[in-house]
Amino acid sequence: MNQNIGVVVFPGSNCEKDAMEALADLGATPLLLWHADSDLQGVDAVVIPGGFAHGDYLRPGAIARFSPAMEAIIDFAHNGGPVLGICNGFQVLTEAGLLPGALQKNAGLKFLCKEVELQVESTNSVLTNMTSKGQTLRIPINHFEGNFTCTDETLIELQSQDQIILTYRENPNGSMANIAGICNTTRNVVGLMPHPERACHTLLGSTDGRILLESFIQGAHAAV
């Protein structure tokens, strides 16, 4: 199984090499996609990595969503292509309207870098289909704006359509309903604030991110 996975780079991205390292380690073939380029080079799946896409002074993802690459990714997603947004990537996906809700500043107004415990809420998504419901995953978070917020109606929809895929065991940032990650209704677009790529190597403390990225690589395979 040798999936080509595109990793999008904006000028202020900084986790793209980390995502590529983890994906390659799991047997996929990652390649960089430059934000100003609308050609997705026939990749089987797309990862939008962490960082600060365009500095994100106004709002994370506010500028990124207009990039040529994002326009192509929106089409790709609408055609069922697997898309994963990690941290800043999650923020970009909500700004682009591929995922509902928004990510606000953390309650407590501090940047937070630490390992947290996640609980799998739904295994029905391109990111979680190899996990089991209720499973605990130890994965680091690293963000200032990870506080998931939406209207009450949206939250009810997310819940009734099983779109909440990962929650925090102990809410670090004020997210509604402890939300750490969600998927779209067709379950091929997922976003999460924690960084699975930082939990793929024994030397880095946890390997619980592997199962998520493996699921995603599998999903890319299924989608082809």
Added chain:
Amino acid sequence: MDDQLHRSLGLTDDELAKIIEILGRDPNHLELAMYSVMWSEHCSYKSSRIHLKRLPTEGKNVLVGPGENAGVIDVGDGIAIALRIESHNHPSYIEPYQGAATGVGGIIRDIFTMGARPIAIMDPLRFGPLEDARSRWVAEGVVSGISGYGNSVGVPNVGGEIVFDETYKGNPLVNVLCVGILPKERLVLGQASGIGNLAVLLGSTTGRDGIGGVSVLASAGFGDEEEDAEKRPSVQVGDPFEEKRLIEACLELLDEGLVVGIQDLGGAGLACAASETASRGGVGMDFNVSAVPQRESGMQPFEIMTSESQERMLAIVEPENLEQVFAICNKWEIRSSVVGKVTPSGALRIVDDFDGEVLGEVPAASLHEDAPLYERPISEPDDMDTAITDQATTLSGPEKIEDDLFDLLMSPQWATSQYDSQLFLNTVVGPGSNAAVLRLKHPTSGEDTGRGMALTTDGNHRWCAINPRIGSAMTVAESVLNLACVGAVPQALVNCLNFGNPENPVVMWQLSEAVDGMAEACNAFDLPVVGGNVSLYNESQGTNIDPTPIVGVIGLINDLSKAPPGLTWNDGDRIILLGPEANGLNGSAWAFMKGHRRGSLDPIDFDLHKRVCALTRDLVTKELVTGLHDISTGGLGVSAAEMAINSGVGCTLARTPDHIAFFSESPSRVILAVNPELLTEVEQLAAEYDVPHERIGLAHGEIFTVKNLLTVPVKDLQEKWDNRLSDALDGGTTQG
């Protein structure tokens, strides 16, 4: 010419005379402004240079020693590492967030100027006491500034220090160390060579921010509020997104071989970058001020040349590569403009258009090489003799020793959890342990070498206040021991010398002594000094800070297939204390807490220290210990408490007779947690290395017990440890 102008720019009459001698005429305003910033303390090291010469700088792995933007060492496998530390003390007192943020930005530029990708920063910090409102406000702003800039620019923060003490109340210390990695063959130096080459200014526009910043802010202490208000225009605002693109653009330019030299713009702005690149290359430069993109209208040439606007670089480019340089800059959305031409003359000529009026002309090298060199008067403090008789061991012991222990516990997590410490997937040991440990991956291929690098920063004003020479030596020794605790062999040292007003002979004595102590230790440990920074005038209202030399030391770990043991023990482990007997309380955190800030220090036994380090490294490499911790701030008491808190397992310590043994910080000591089955092997090894060792207790249960001294639940220790900073800082802070 207005004969007071040079004084208002901070130049002495003698310095003016020297300028006139160099030029053979009176300088004009622009020229005078350039000399004033370049000859400021911050840029010219005029008070410290003669002392710094005494530091050892040679080593077989040293590729670039002090004097360049950063030191560079060869770490094998075709990999080189650049490192440097710098202070941003004064700006951080005035505007903590931006002061600290721009400090991070500045040191990162020093690193990628060498062609290295910045991969880690560390932030040794010093603030006034937590009880002081303004100090809390400064601490909170500084930490969020470091967090805001560092995280966004994408360089992980892997360690540092955070210390609160009365001495920093009017003058905090914000030092930042940065480490970068590069393929050895790509090393570049900041020089312009090749007549006809072009100087291209990259990055931000130039504004009036920070005009005269180095001379105004870093070369004078603080006075009253009104004076501070006048320094306001010098405050700069950082733009980490610009810096991030600048890093990527510059590294791509270097990868493509499109620049012959590159130089960051820091203190003294364009005046410094233009003259430095020219004089290093033994050439001159015509510098066109009107080609500099300006943020504000009506800027004078002297303002343009001395502005310290952030996030700018000067690249030296061969004309035929210019188009490609522009293309890469456009890709990264970086402004780029040709502002200079390399000439054979040796002169830095400031022109208004390349064929327009000459606004100023000085020998480029004179701005650095002819900078004044002062051998300032030195004198020992008057009370040296009486201080020695004032021993902290004569203080009465604590009523309830557990309360004193509680007061010495402080987790840095409030700060460190605000920093991205994991980016690049290198961080095996992050903030909060003996030393940071990173995987060593090849900078271009990303291939893991299986080896590791270890980093530590240390400083101890308490020791240095008592005896700057021994204190500095002990500081270096502590760093070396910290590295040994993670199994690393030290390779190189950088330092930041934070001292008071150099015009005070006692301060100069402190500086001179500290340099000697550092040199002695570096020689003893075979550790080359590859760079550093001197920050003087750390004083407020006439009071100088305690001398605070900070060192950063990098080490290498040969086999990093497993994470080194940390501050932890298992239930049932035996607790061993390595090293000499505890000796006194002078300069300890406990003594300072009791208001005792004097006394004497015994010289460190370098031979013994080296044996302790070698043994410790061996124990770690051979996987003979569950966990370990060097004994430093707070003594055995705090080190053992930290192990208990970290592991959630208590202990019984049997052989700790009194508060002196419990809180003494005498050097060369390590606490080990050893599985009983390995005990004999550990003790044999200790005997082989001829290192004193003693079984002092047992790890077990949930209670922290020291026989005949104290009994407290580990969870109480944990609570004090966790909450100290958040209790003080999370409720909001004001400027006081």
Added chain:
Amino acid sequence: MVYDACVEVKLREGIADPQGSTIEKATDNLGFAGITNVRVGKCIRFQVEAGDEEEAKNIVSELCDRFLTNPVIEEAVIEIQVVG
């Protein structure tokens, strides 16, 4: 013509405001009594060139919809004035 524009971007009613609540808590701790309902928004000021005020308004309001606000949680209040 050049117009001064001021856009206040605020969180929609009912959307929790972490900045506001942090400030409110801090004012209590710091001894500023009686401060309630703190809400924090952004204030973006700029100049815009347009044929007339109507056009200026349209440009700014499109800018708000597409870029300056995230309509999921924010709304904008726009003020326009001829540069005087």
Added chain:
Amino acid sequence: MVYDACVEVKLREGIADPQGSTIEKATDNLGFAGITNVRVGKCIRFQVEAGDEEEAKNIVSELCDRFLTNPVIEEAVIEIQVVG
């Protein structure tokens, strides 16, 4: 009495505003021509209890000086109104 307070915190003139310039560049890229001099500030709205308007003003201005702004780089514009 309860007063509505609105504090606009802006960067002082001459202080660089990277947020503003980033937004300005983005408006160009998005095809909004003629937008210049973008400066970004904060707008903090809250209610404050005080005996009279004078007192309300004093409380808010002390809050600004000590807590909401750093006068070295920022200035505050304060508006106070009786809750109507």
